[in-house]
Amino acid sequence: MNRKLTYAFIYVFLTISAFVSVFPFYWMIVGSTNKSVDVNKGKLTFGNQFLENFYKLSENFDLGQVIWNSIQVSLCVVVFSLIVSSMAGYGFEMFKSRGRDFTYATVLLTMMIPFAALMVPVFRLMTFLNLIDSLWGVILPMIPSVFLIFFFRQNFQQYPKEIIMAARVDGASEPRIFFSIIMPSMKATYAAAAIYAFLTSWNAYLQPLVIIQSQKNRTMALFIANLASGYQPDFGLVMMAVVIATLPTLILFFALQRYFVQGVLGSVKQ
Amino acid sequence: MKKIFVILMLSVLLLGLVGVASAAELSGKITIWCWDPNFNVAIMEEAATRYNKINPNAEIEIVSMAKADVEQKLNTILASGVKKDLPEIVLIEDYNAKKYLESYPGAFADLTDHFNYSEFASYKLDFMTVNDRVYGVPFDSGVAGWFYRRDYFEEAGIDVSELGNITMDEYIELGKVFKEKTGKYMQAGDPYDGGLMRTLLQSAGTWYFDEKGEPNIVNNPALKEAVRIYKEINDSGISKETSGWNEWVAAFNGGEVASVITGVWIIGSIKAEESQSGKWGVLPIPRPDVPGSVNASNLGGSSWYVLENSENKDLAIDFLNQIYAKDVDFYQKILIDRGAVGTWLPAQKGEAYSAGDPFFGNQKIYVDFAKWIEMIPPVDYGLYTYEADAAIMGVMPDVYSGKISIEEALKQAEDQLRNVIGG
Numbered sequence: 001m002n003r004k005l006t007y008a009f010i011y012v013f014l015t016i017s018a019f020v021s022v023f024p025f026y027w028m029i030v031g032s033t034n035k036s037v038d039v040n041k042g043k044l045t046f047g048n049q050f051l052e053n054f055y056k057l058s059e060n061f062d063l064g065q066v067i068w069n070s071i072q073v074s075l076c077v078v079v080f081s082l083i084v085s086s087m088a089g090y091g092f093e094m095f096k097s098r099g100r101d102f103t104y105a106t107v108l109l110t111m112m113i114p115f116a117a118l119m120v121p122v123f124r125l126m127t128f129l130n131l132i133d134s135l136w137g138v139i140l141p142m143i144p145s146v147f148l149i150f151f152f153r154q155n156f157q158q159y160p161k162e163i164i165m166a167a168r169v170d171g172a173s174e175p176r177i178f179f180s181i182i183m184p185s186m187k188a189t190y191a192a193a194a195i196y197a198f199l200t201s202w203n204a205y206l207q208p209l210v211i212i213q214s215q216k217n218r219t220m221a222l223f224i225a226n227l228a229s230g231y232q233p234d235f236g237l238v239m240m241a242v243v244i245a246t247l248p249t250l251i252l253f254f255a256l257q258r259y260f261v262q263g264v265l266g267s268v269k270q
Numbered sequence: 271m272k273k274i275f276v277i278l279m280l281s282v283l284l285l286g287l288v289g290v291a292s293a294a295e296l297s298g299k300i301t302i303w304c305w306d307p308n309f310n311v312a313i314m315e316e317a318a319t320r321y322n323k324i325n326p327n328a329e330i331e332i333v334s335m336a337k338a339d340v341e342q343k344l345n346t347i348l349a350s351g352v353k354k355d356l357p358e359i360v361l362i363e364d365y366n367a368k369k370y371l372e373s374y375p376g377a378f379a380d381l382t383d384h385f386n387y388s389e390f391a392s393y394k395l396d397f398m399t400v401n402d403r404v405y406g407v408p409f410d411s412g413v414a415g416w417f418y419r420r421d422y423f424e425e426a427g428i429d430v431s432e433l434g435n436i437t438m439d440e441y442i443e444l445g446k447v448f449k450e451k452t453g454k455y456m457q458a459g460d461p462y463d464g465g466l467m468r469t470l471l472q473s474a475g476t477w478y479f480d481e482k483g484e485p486n487i488v489n490n491p492a493l494k495e496a497v498r499i500y501k502e503i504n505d506s507g508i509s510k511e512t513s514g515w516n517e518w519v520a521a522f523n524g525g526e527v528a529s530v531i532t533g534v535w536i537i538g539s540i541k542a543e544e545s546q547s548g549k550w551g552v553l554p555i556p557r558p559d560v561p562g563s564v565n566a567s568n569l570g571g572s573s574w575y576v577l578e579n580s581e582n583k584d585l586a587i588d589f590l591n592q593i594y595a596k597d598v599d600f601y602q603k604i605l606i607d608r609g610a611v612g613t614w615l616p617a618q619k620g621e622a623y624s625a626g627d628p629f630f631g632n633q634k635i636y637v638d639f640a641k642w643i644e645m646i647p648p649v650d651y652g653l654y655t656y657e658a659d660a661a662i663m664g665v666m667p668d669v670y671s672g673k674i675s676i677e678e679a680l681k682q683a684e685d686q687l688r689n690v691i692g693g
Contacts, residue, residue, distance in 0.1 A: 037542050040520045060307075120350045127352045210346045213301070213355060215333050222335065229336035230306030232538045235516075 028246070031239030039235035053240040061223070062216070067244070070202060070220040073138050074248075077201035078194050080143045085193070088144075089152025090178060094164070104153075111146045115206050123210050133213040142201050148193050155189045155263075156182075191256040192263025198252055202245075220245045299329040300586050303344070304361035305337040308538070310410075310572070313604045317593040320600055324592055328585055337363070348374040353579045358586035361409070363572045365468075365655040367397045370575075371405055372653060378405045379576040384587050385595050391613040393472075393648040398573060405575060407590045408613040412533035412570035413643045414469050416553040417540060420631055422528040426451040433553050435565055438470070438499045441556035445508030448528060455510040456528050458521035461500065462666055464659035465569055466531065470496040470558045473567035475647030478658035478687075485658065485691075487684040488677075495558045497662070497669060497676050504670050531555050533569035534639055537609045540629075547629045552638060566645035571613075611639055618643075654691050661687040 031039045034047035057063060092104050115122075122141055123132075131137030159182065167177045183190070205221045212218050218226075224245060228238045253260070304310040311334040318330035335343075344360055348370075362370055371378060382404045387395060394408035416433075423430060426448045436444075445456030459466065471477055474492035479485060487493055503509050510527055512518045521527050523543040530536060540550060554565035574594070576586050593600055594614060601617030604610040617623075618640040626632035664686060665679040674682070 037523055040516050041524055042516075042520065119346055123346050124350045124352060127350070127354065132355045206342075209335075209339055210343055213333065213357075214331065218335075222339070225336040225339060226305070226307065226334050229338075231309055231535045232519075232542065234308070 025246075028239055028242050031235060032243045034236055034239075036232075036234045036236045039239065049236055050240075053236045056234075057237050057240050057244075061227075063241075063244070065216060066218060066220055066223045069135060069217060070245075071248070073135055073142075073204075073208070073219055074198050074201045076135075076139045077142045078197045080139070081145050081148060081197045081201075082190060082193055084143055085145050085148035086152045086183070086190070087178065088149045090156055090182065092149070093153045093156040107146055108150060111150075119206065119210055122207070126211055132211060133217055134211075135217060137211040138204070138208045138219070139201075141207060142204065145197065145200070148197065151193060151196070152189065155186065159186070188259040188262035190263070191259030195253060195256055195260055199249060202249060298327050298582060298585055299331065300359065300582055300589055301357040301580075302330065302332045302359040302361075303335065303340050303357045304332065305335060305340055307334050309535075309608055309610065310361055313608055313610055316603060316607070317589075317600060320597060321589050321593055325585075325588070328589065330589070333357070341366070344370070348377050354581075356577045356580040358576060358580040358582055359590070360575050360577065361572050362406070362575055363570070364394070364397055364412075365570070365651050367406060367573065367575075368400070368651060369653045371398070371400050375400075377578055379578045379583055379587065381405060381407065381576065381587065384591060389595065389615055391615060391643050391646070393568060393643075393646040394571070394573065394613045396648045396650040397652075398575075406573040407575075407594050409573045409594070410535070410571050411611045411613045411639075411643055412535060412568045413611060413639050413646065414473075414531065414533055414555045414567040414569050415635075415639065415642070416529060416531050416555045417522075417536065418529035418551055418553060419525075419546075419549055420551045421549045422448075422452065422454060426528075430551065430553060435554070436556045437559045438556045439502070439559060442499075442502050442506050442508060445503075446506055449508055452528075454528055455521075455526060456508040457503075457530060458510040458512045458518055458527045459503075460513050460518065461504050461509070461511060461670065462663045464663055467493075467496050467500065467659070467662060468655070469531065469555065469567045469569045470499065472569075472647060472649055473555065473557050473565070474560050474563040475649060477649045477651060478655065478662075479650070479652035481650060483652050485684050485687050487658070487662075487687065488680050490680075492558060492560045492563070493662075494676055494680060495560050497666075497679065499558060500666065501669055501676070533571070534611050535570065535609070537635075541609075548631050550630050551633055552630060552635045554638075554642060562647075564645050564647065566642040568646050605636065611636065611643070613643065615644070654687070657690050658687050661690065 027044075030044060030046055032053055033050040034043055035049050038047060092100065126132050126137045126141075129137075131140070163181065164177055167181055172180070203221060204219070205225070208219045208222055212222060220241075224238065224241050227233065227241055228235075302314055304314060311332055314330075314332045318332065321328060321330065340360060340362075344362075347356060380403045382402075385404070385407065387404055390408045391411065394411075395404060398404055398406035398408070418430070420430075428444065428448065433444075441456075448454070448456050471492055474495075476486070476490060476492045478487060478490075478493070510521055512521050519539050519542075522530050522540065523546075525546070530540070540546075555567055557563040557565045574590055576583055576590070580586065594612075598617050598620050601612045601614065602620040602622035604612070605622045612618075618636075623636040623640055624634060625636075626634050627636075661683040665674070665683045668674045669676060669679045
């Protein structure tokens with residue numbers, strides 16, 4: 001009896017949580033099918049403006065270019081960030097040196113500094129490097145991810161050291177061990193990290209905001225912010241743009257979902 | 271080794287993907303930063319087309335972004351002291367203009383000798399003037415109007431011919447009568463939004479700050495009156511409480527309220543509900559009952575500024591001059607297409623301003639607005655309008671509940687404001 005009651009509570013709680021998580025998605029999709037006036041009024045049923053909104057959005061704005069910019073940024077960040085961060089995490093975990101713990105602590109501490117505080121220096125640096133208004137100016141500062149270094153190190157901790165020893169005995173070089181043995185056997189970790197890196201770069205806002213200057217180089221997040229501003233934004237269009245911006249993340253997540261759960265739980269194929 | 275090679279190849283591929291940043295800039299390019307694709311951006315595009323007919327060698331790029339983004343980027347660039355890749359022209363909201371002009375001296379071009387400022391609405395000049403030098407080109411007006419539903423007022427037997435010169439107290443009384451007769455609200459609004467407060471202050475020719483920039487709160491009769499009006503509106507039950515822009519717009523789009531007191535820029539949102547065409551009208555706003563107040567005010571609005579260190583500063587000034595201070599036809603076009611009321615006065619003699627608007631029952635609303643624009647008392651917004659707004663709104667809960675008197679509330683708000691701005 002008591003157990004049933006507990007279950008009932010759990011189910012009620014989960015149902016509410018599910019509703020809270022799913023409702024914004026529902027609202028977003030419904031909004032993309034309605035006129036701005038109806039979105040304003042809080043209409044909760046599907047309308048017939050879906051194609052109209054899509055047409056208006058793609059007709060009036062260079063949507064293709066915006067999406068392409070975001071994809072370039074995200075892909076580059078994912079690939080480079082994964083390589084750099086995993087190598088760093090591996091190095092911190094596997095090689096002992098005198099300053100290691102101090103360096104690691106210092107690197108972790110930088111997580112505490114919000115980007116807003118770094119904005120002016122980053123802007124000056126990018127001006128110096130002549131990377132203002134270029135996508136590389138957005139990508140480069142996002143590559144070293146402290147969180148990913150930490151994440152990879154945590155996962156490498158559980159990696160059986162015997163395998164590395166065995167490889168060394170067999171005469172494999174350190175890069176070879178990393179690229180041929182470690183990397184392939186930690187797919188789940190990499191998949192989870194890829195989702196994280198993709199999400200942060202896809203949704204990045206402040207950093208592209210200060211670096212990107214011209215219309216043709218802006219990313220999806222900047223585009224949506226622009227669309228949603230003004231005396232009378234067209235919320236149907238905004239919702240449509242948000243739907244489009246959400247799709248790549250959804251696809252990536254569903255494709256890597258299985259790995260993601262494993263990766264976050266920190267399991268290693270043995 | 272093969273794997274490394276593959277990774278290297280992949281990197282090269284990705285590097286190629288992004289390409290090289292375009293380097294060489296054409297001479298004679300004007301870059302403009304502004305917000306609102308349907309308003310400022312579209313208007314600037316119209317201006318650019320017109321200027322290109324005069325000067326085909328100018329290339330004009332209009333970068334559209336959110337308002338907060340324009341501010342963020344401008345602050346970053348000016349704070350970093352970088353002098354390249356600056357936009358030529360930026361749009362700045364009037365309430366914030368002085369903050370930029372005083373925080374970054376020398377960053378904006380002195381336009382005093384380039385424009386005939388007597389042709390612009392006088393209330394647009396105070397906040398863009400520092401040490402008698404003028405730094406901006408006045409753009410859109412937020413001239414306030416009392417937008418009302420003709421059908422609702424008729425139903426309640428209200429005679430609008432007597433409403434041209436009333437006080438806020440009379441307005442509230444009217445709201446009570448109206449609610450009794452029809453059961454509908456007179457207005458909608460967030461009791462913690464400072465918009466109406468700023469409208470009332472300006473109609474009395476005063477602000478949160480005095481001419482020296484010192485907080486002017488405790489001894490400001492107009493402000494005291496405005497706070498009393500806020501409480502009165504809240505107590506009387508004539509206002510449907512909404513929170514945020516969307517709910518507010520929905521209240522009048524949905525026909526739940528009989529009127530809206532706000533800036534002229536709301537017309538676009540009112541007209542979005544096409545089924546209400548012909549049912550709206552505009553009256554002069556009710557004034558606060560203090561000496562010197564008028565039935566005209568302003569809410570919001572923004573102006574163009576040229577950056578001193580931008581590459582094509584002179585070209586940008588010429589552009590603004592040719593269009594925003596010479597082209598009467600341009601102002602007619604943006605009024606018809608975008609509902610933008612400019613503040614260059616000669617434009618208001620144009621024909622678009624004298625036409626009746628079917629949505630407003632063929633009332634010649636822009637003739638009225640043009641008249642009210644010239645009545646708006648000029649005030650210097652100072653550096654910290656939004657900080658002051660927040661300080662006042664912070665004490666409103668206690669005012670509404672009756673926990674503290676208005677005098678006490680103003681004293682608390684002034685202390686709070688002085689803490690924030692370090693005065």
